[in-house]
Amino acid sequence: MNFYNEMYDANGGVRAHYKEYEDWLKATPPERIERKRAEADLAFHRVGITFAVYGEEAGKERLIPFDIIPRVIPSAEWKALQSGLRQRVKALNMFLWDVYHDQEILKAGVIPAEQVLNNAQYRAVMQGVDVPGGIYAHITGVDIVRAGEGEFYVLEDNLRVPSGVSYMLEDRKMMMRLFPELFAKHKVAPVQHYPDMLLEKLRAVAPKGVTDPTVVVLTPGAYNSAYFEHTFLAQQMGVELVEGRDLFVKDEVVYMRTTQGPQRVDVIYRRLDDDFMDPTVFRADSSLGVPGIIRAYQAGNVTLANAVGTGVADDKSIYPYVPDMIRFYLGEEPKLNNVPTYMCRKKDDLAYVLDHLPELVVKEVHGAGGYGMLVGPASTKEQIEHFRQLLIAKPDGYIAQPTLALSNCPTFVEEGIAPRHLDLRPFVLSSGECVNMAPGGLTRVALTKGSLVVNSSQGGGTKDTWVLED
Amino acid sequence: MLSRTADHLFWMSRYIERAENLARLLDVTWQMSLVPQSEEAANQSWNAIIALNSLDEAFAKKYATVNGENVLKFMVSDPDNFSSIHSCLRLARENAHAVRGTLTTEMWETLNATWLEAKEKSFEQLLGAGVGDYFEWVKMRSSLSRGTTLGTLLQDEAFHFIRLGTLLERADNTARILDVKYHVLRSHGDEGATDFYEWGALLRSVSAFEVYRKVYRDVITPDRVAELLILNKDMPRSLHFCLNSVIKVLDLIANRQSGETARQAGLLHAQLHYGRIEDILAHGLHEWLTDFMDRIYLLGDGISKDFLVPMAEAA
Numbered sequence: 001m002n003f004y005n006e007m008y009d010a011n012g013g014v015r016a017h018y019k020e021y022e023d024w025l026k027a028t029p030p031e032r033i034e035r036k037r038a039e040a041d042l043a044f045h046r047v048g049i050t051f052a053v054y055g056e057e058a059g060k061e062r063l064i065p066f067d068i069i070p071r072v073i074p075s076a077e078w079k080a081l082q083s084g085l086r087q088r089v090k091a092l093n094m095f096l097w098d099v100y101h102d103q104e105i106l107k108a109g110v111i112p113a114e115q116v117l118n119n120a121q122y123r124a125v126m127q128g129v130d131v132p133g134g135i136y137a138h139i140t141g142v143d144i145v146r147a148g149e150g151e152f153y154v155l156e157d158n159l160r161v162p163s164g165v166s167y168m169l170e171d172r173k174m175m176m177r178l179f180p181e182l183f184a185k186h187k188v189a190p191v192q193h194y195p196d197m198l199l200e201k202l203r204a205v206a207p208k209g210v211t212d213p214t215v216v217v218l219t220p221g222a223y224n225s226a227y228f229e230h231t232f233l234a235q236q237m238g239v240e241l242v243e244g245r246d247l248f249v250k251d252e253v254v255y256m257r258t259t260q261g262p263q264r265v266d267v268i269y270r271r272l273d274d275d276f277m278d279p280t281v282f283r284a285d286s287s288l289g290v291p292g293i294i295r296a297y298q299a300g301n302v303t304l305a306n307a308v309g310t311g312v313a314d315d316k317s318i319y320p321y322v323p324d325m326i327r328f329y330l331g332e333e334p335k336l337n338n339v340p341t342y343m344c345r346k347k348d349d350l351a352y353v354l355d356h357l358p359e360l361v362v363k364e365v366h367g368a369g370g371y372g373m374l375v376g377p378a379s380t381k382e383q384i385e386h387f388r389q390l391l392i393a394k395p396d397g398y399i400a401q402p403t404l405a406l407s408n409c410p411t412f413v414e415e416g417i418a419p420r421h422l423d424l425r426p427f428v429l430s431s432g433e434c435v436n437m438a439p440g441g442l443t444r445v446a447l448t449k450g451s452l453v454v455n456s457s458q459g460g461g462t463k464d465t466w467v468l469e470d
Numbered sequence: 471m472l473s474r475t476a477d478h479l480f481w482m483s484r485y486i487e488r489a490e491n492l493a494r495l496l497d498v499t500w501q502m503s504l505v506p507q508s509e510e511a512a513n514q515s516w517n518a519i520i521a522l523n524s525l526d527e528a529f530a531k532k533y534a535t536v537n538g539e540n541v542l543k544f545m546v547s548d549p550d551n552f553s554s555i556h557s558c559l560r561l562a563r564e565n566a567h568a569v570r571g572t573l574t575t576e577m578w579e580t581l582n583a584t585w586l587e588a589k590e591k592s593f594e595q596l597l598g599a600g601v602g603d604y605f606e607w608v609k610m611r612s613s614l615s616r617g618t619t620l621g622t623l624l625q626d627e628a629f630h631f632i633r634l635g636t637l638l639e640r641a642d643n644t645a646r647i648l649d650v651k652y653h654v655l656r657s658h659g660d661e662g663a664t665d666f667y668e669w670g671a672l673l674r675s676v677s678a679f680e681v682y683r684k685v686y687r688d689v690i691t692p693d694r695v696a697e698l699l700i701l702n703k704d705m706p707r708s709l710h711f712c713l714n715s716v717i718k719v720l721d722l723i724a725n726r727q728s729g730e731t732a733r734q735a736g737l738l739h740a741q742l743h744y745g746r747i748e749d750i751l752a753h754g755l756h757e758w759l760t761d762f763m764d765r766i767y768l769l770g771d772g773i774s775k776d777f778l779v780p781m782a783e784a785a
Contacts, residue, residue, distance in 0.1 A: 046579055221568075222567055222568045231571035232571070235570075235571035235572075240475075241475075241569075241571050242474075246473070246474050257472065257473045257780055258472055259471050259472075259473055259476045259627060259631075259725060259777045261726065
């Protein structure tokens with residue numbers, strides 16, 4: 001397969017937007033680069049920018065590898081991406097409102113009703129609840145990959161509790177600290193105002209009648225893999241970081257326990273999955289949530305961001321319908337591509353998938369984080385056979401997609417600088433009519449040679465993402 | 471401020487202070503053990519440390535005999551002993567981690583780096599380099615964390631709860647050090663050079679050697695040492711000083727239900743403020759200190775109920 005290289009064109013020439021950087025890289029002594037890389041490592045450790053890994057020793061923290069070669073996106077390309085993202089996220093929010101109200105899209109037969117209503121992520125408790133501003137996904141992390149010149153695909157929409165934005169911000173801070181001279185040479189669009197934007201959005205969706213809302217960030221706790229990010233965002237926004245046990249509900253109003261007595265809470269940026277939010281409604285064994293919070297939410301006395309039940313729109317079995325949603329709600333053609341997807345619950349699709357396993361990527365419908373997936377071309381015969389059995393046993397649990405020729409970018413690895421595959425996760429913020437985002441997003445890079453899986457839980461690293469201004 | 475946040479801050483500072491005072495106590499015991507004495511007397515001092523922390527059973531499970539090396543190993547770097555310096559530094563860091571958004575970057579980095587460094591030090595390495603150096607290191611890290619707190623943190627409720635944790639822990643720990651050492655030394659009964667070095671070591675363990683000279687300008691006597699550590703209002707590690715600050719902090723953070731705790735703190739403070747060392751010694755120093763530690767414990771309990779883990783959910 002031929003891969004698109006972000007820095008070099010097919011003839012080995014440097015792409016225009018990487019010219020300055022490449023000159024600098026060539027002119028900088030390797031010892032200096034090496035020293036800077038060590039410095040970055042040390043700084044990340046000392047600041048404690050780490051994440052916990054599921055399945056490893058409890059409480060164990062790992063560093064996400066940071067690569068000092070930035071991913072550069074020219075202005076025109078970003079503008080196109082941005083307008084596609086706005087369109088997509090707007091349609092997704094309209095879809096969620098529709099699903100939890102009149103279900104026009106189901107009545108019109110655009111999406112099979114049972115696909116939505118029987119979906120494990122569909123939350124009946126949300127039916128008829130009017131969320132402020134009609135917004136369900138206040139924060140969306142859209143995973144995008146590039147296959148060729150101007151050819152971008154959306155891999156998935158993360159509408160529940162997308163994480164990673166703190167790495168976007170810390171990576172930028174680190175690059176500016178290590179190589180200030182590069183920022184003098186490039187017009188890199190700033191991203192540091194993201195927490196301000198986020199706070200503004202959260203305040204904008206306060207319950208009716210609340211003029212000066214108390215906003216909090218709700219975390220599952222210090223052992224969560226994204227705990228660093230939860231503390232980071234709470235601190236950057238200047239709001240309290242709470243756990244479920246810090247909150248309680250009385251007369252359908254949410255309060256937090258403070259040293260000066262109970263204090264009312266109006267907007268909760270929750271980083272806790274639906275299932276754990278309220279043991280009286282969802283999983284009864286959850287000790288992370290707040291009993292009664294869903295009643296308070298339904299009564300409109302508190303806003304949850306993101307809303308409950310957004311999973312019904314980012315589920316991999318719904319993903320293939322997003323282009324149709326855009327056409328249905330906005331009457332526009334989708335600006336961003338979807339990856340062609342085989343739905344294994346369909347007989348013909350399943351047959352095709354079983355015949356072509358070695359060339360396809362198979363994903364669990366409800367999977368996330370790069371767990372439980374098969375990358376055909378990179379797998380052994382045994383792994384492929386294993387998935388064949390899984391597919392036959394439970395076809396509606398899987399989708400399959402052609403293996404995309406993910407673009408790559410020069411990256412520091414053990415043997416020196418070598419191309420590694422990457423993706424991009426912009427963080428899209430919505431409130432009312434207004435949808436915006438910090439330029440760029442988080443670039444994740446697969447550090448293993450040939451690997452197409454960029455998730456940090458699978459050993460992926462990150463790069464600073466530069467959107468160049470004109 | 472969130473009650474849970476206050477709880478973490480309170481315990482974070484208690485554990486740092488505990489690690490520091492433990493280092494001080496072990497340091498003075500170590501130094502005293504270097505003065506020529508019978509093996510029995512030496513082991514008695516080491517045993518007192520175990521007894522003081524009510525760790526007899528836990529210690530006996532892992533070690534056959536009470537001696538300097540075993541007690542040091544147990545109290546310095548045994549991860550199974552939740553009262554060891556190692557564990558205190560870990561717990562301080564864990565509490566800080568849970569509220570790192572409330573701390574300044576400097577505070578967090580200090581505690582995190584302390585733990586990362588402590589974790590790497592094996593007991594054999596410590597012993598090889600001299601435990602004295604290690605105790606100095608612990609004291610310096612504690613000072614550093616106090617310094618970054620004072621120098622960088624907004625003096626709001628977070629600051630008050632951190633201060634409160636430090637003061638309660640220190641009052642308890644100074645009382646403990648005095649209790650265990652006063653009796654060991656008093657029972658020796660001899661006067662002269664040995665005595666001078668031992669009382670000197672005790673004073674140094676609470677950084678009060680030069681202070682003693684300044685305050686009394688006279689030879690070191692046990693009663694004056696007790697007076698300095700209990701009643702002097704200006705010595706930062708004395709009981710009086712700690713309670714002086716405790717009542718001020720309690721006043722700053724008072725809420726609707728904290729009245730009784732403030733009253734108890736006030737009573738205890740009054741005893742120190744108006745107390746005389748003659749009366750305390752006549753009462754029996756050990757009894758007096760035991761009562762003091764009990765009341766500090768109750769004070770901590772009251773603070774916990776009033777502010778940190780409030781039970782009442784009435785809105």
